[in-house]
Ligand code: HEM
């Protein structure tokens with residue numbers, strides 16, 4: 001399966017690059033300062049440019065997909081979330097998608113049974129796996145903020161404690177590490193096991209999954225297996241945050257692998273499907289209220305067209321209209 | 332049965348035996364390696380040269396999808412890629428939907444065409460990918476270095492053939508969009524690709540002929556004014572024969588309060604005409620001051636399946652005529668795509684309609700503030716309000732010979748959000764109403780399989796396959812609750828569901844909602860009614876029977 005192997009090989013090569021670079025070529029400045037910094041710039045600038053590029057394109061028509069009762073007669077209760085009539089209801093609709101993957105929660109699975117019968121089963125696995133994946137990722141990213149501040153922010157402490165409540169190992173084991181690995185495993189397996197998924201998946205779909213998995217695995221190795229010394233890492237990150245480009249101190253090579261893969265993810269982000277993180281806020285089928293009959297939606301480029309007017313019509317059919325006793329404008 | 336569809340037993344056999352992706356079979360062939368084959372039953376006749384000339388459309392010629400050479404105009408690649416670029420600039424939706432898909436597969440088994448064909452290219456995500464793969468080719472450098480990484484490909488004639496096939500196996504029903512976590516609407520992509528295809532003369536006569544008719548005569552069927560009036564008048568006579576009541580519709584009358592517009596299928600087609608009789612009875616019953624136009628005599632809008640400009644052009648007649656006649660507001664009949672246009676496009680395209688007034692029901696005084704800008708009210712909203720305010724004299728027993736279920740039409744469901752109004756009417760005009768399975772109604776409703784201009788006879792195989800999920804859900808309530816009547820509020824449904832039912836569920840008939848209203852209305856001065864509007868005997872009202880009438 002070339003589709004799966006290629007991205008896997010690519011991630012492996014990507015992981016080897018900093019290993020060789022730092023271990024054998026002594027390029028710790030390149031991998032510890034230049035590339036991470038460039039990656040952040042590409043991520044932020046790229047993300048903003050992509051968003052701006054979407055936002056500058058007009059939304060000519062108001063096309064929400066209505067998944068619930070419209071607001072019409074007073075005695076019919078309308079669905080504020082799925083057929084929002086007001087701006088704030090549409091905002092709530094988008095947020096429910098962002099935080100809870102509401103539409104994915106609807107997911108069903110169709111099966112064709114004997115003698116041409118269709119059955120639909122509830123199928124919430126993707127919703128669950130997707131939520132677990134994204135929320136763990138978010139918590140992990142937020143937890144990392146302790147590397148970027150001299151004083152560890154309060155919420156990071158809180159996350160640390162909550163995430164590490166299974167205080168069984170030393171250092172404390174983070175639940176999210178296990179969850180995200182399990183979720184990624186699930187997300188990869190479903191692409192391989194389900195015929196439909198296998199067919200629609202492209203290399204660009206496996207690549208980010210493998211990349212993120214690699215980042216997590218390396219991170220876990222550093223924390224639980226190789227037991228990296230944290231202080232120089234934190235020093236280095238603080239330096240980056242303060243725009244100081246001194247050479248990094250002594251840090252294990254594994255860290256450079258982790259950091260490089262994160263940099264690759266950051267650079268890849270704005271040019272790939274990962275931009276769905278921004279797109280979800282702009283989707284016109286979700287972020288518009290369903291009030292196009294109540295309030296006129298403006299199309300900035302409303303094309304000028306010539307239609308066939310009544311008088312042209314009457315000119316063509318006047319005699320026939322007269323015979324049918326239809327009122328006419330001109331005799 | 333149509334010669335363009337396989338026998339039901341053959342199709343069932345295929346469903347049982349043929350391995351498909353839907354049934355979990357994975358053949359190592361990628362979707363872009365699978366050939367496109369046109370054969371009887373899976374392509375619509377192409378636009379006639381004279382129709383294209385009449386519309387000023389590109390590349391009029393005689394051709395068929397089964398031809399090897401499609402006679403595309405010189406420079407067609409440029410036309411397509413420029414057309415795509417300009418649409419990407421004009422529609423955020425298109426750009427965003429092409430960019431945002433993560434191929435999570437949530438939409439994959441939601442499309443009725445996929446469920447009925449098992450063809451992987453009918454998974455909405457792949458359908459969009461047919462365009463996306465060409466659009467991505469804008470970055471040839473990336474593709475050169477990482478061959479096959481992003482799944483892009485060149486625009487060739489084979490791609491055009493594939494587009495023609497699969498963007499005409501999409502009824503723009505938006506079901507996929509309900510399930511997509513980003514709301515990606517394949518219907519939007521289909522609309523854009525059909526626009527592009529029309530730029531190079533790759534088209535469908537069943538769409539373009541009505542468009543041309545509608546432009547010229549005011550309606551899809553090409554009915555000229557005198558014939559239009561004659562037809563409605565013959566329905567008036569039928570009503571008088573059946574009920575003894577003389578209803579009096581007027582045409583092109585200035586100064587009426589309301590202009591009523593419905594799809595021309597209701598004036599001409601069976602069983603649409605019975606729905607029309609229902610409207611006429613209702614308006615007479617409440618004494619509505621209304622008129623019908625022969626010029627704006629089409630509610631539907633096949634322009635929508637052609638291009639947005641064409642949609643606008645055909646739709647413009649509604650406001651133009653309302654202004655000329657000096658009516659206060661517009662009332663629209665039962666139709667699916669018509670209401671997508673009226674609800675989501677009309678006022679933006681052809682408004683503002685400030686020469687009209689905010690619709691107020693003259694009978695109940697209800698102000699339709701939800702239509703305050705467009706000034707057009709849906710007949711189901713209007714009638715539901717009448718019934719809620721007890722303004723109609725109804726005898727639901729007159730529909731006791733019908734055991735009903737309700738089919739939500741795609742556009743009204745997912746492009747408007749109208750679910751309760753028709754149901755509240757239905758519950759009041761008949762005594763037996765059974766919902767189909769939850770995953771097949773309301774926002775999850777399945778298309779009839781023939782929407783968006785695919786209702787052609789020669790397309791029967793695809794239509795019967797596309798309509799299979801809907802038919803299957805009807806079959807369940809037929810088996811369980813002895814349902815024999817499928818009620819809809821869509822003119823295309825009224826034309827397309829009867830053959831679908833004949834194929835999959837013989838014995839189920841198709842009704843418009845207002846036909847049932849017409850059956851149930853107790854008219855002033857009516858004679859004893861023993862049959863419904865179709866002249867079928869009503870249960871318990873037989874001649875000489877001792878009912879309480
Ligand atoms: C606003 C924030 C985000 C939202 C609402 C969001 C939402 C989603 C949803 C609904 C899916 C499809 C279901 C699934 O496969 O889980 C998805 C897929 C995915 N997301 Fe996100 N996402 C966000 C941010 C991110 C970020 C920051 C990343 C990575 C850096 C990311 C990586 C992915 C990946 C790799 C997939 C594909 C999963 C697969 O292949 O099965 N997402 N996202």
Ligand code: SF4
Pocket residue numbers: 431432433434435436437438439455456510511512513514515
């Ligand atoms: S549900 Fe949406 S994101 Fe997922 S594959 Fe379909 S179109 Fe793409």
Ligand code: SF4
Pocket residue numbers: 441442443444454455458500501502503504505506507508517518521
């Ligand atoms: S809009 Fe409807 S017909 Fe088209 S791809 Fe989506 S589900 Fe299928």
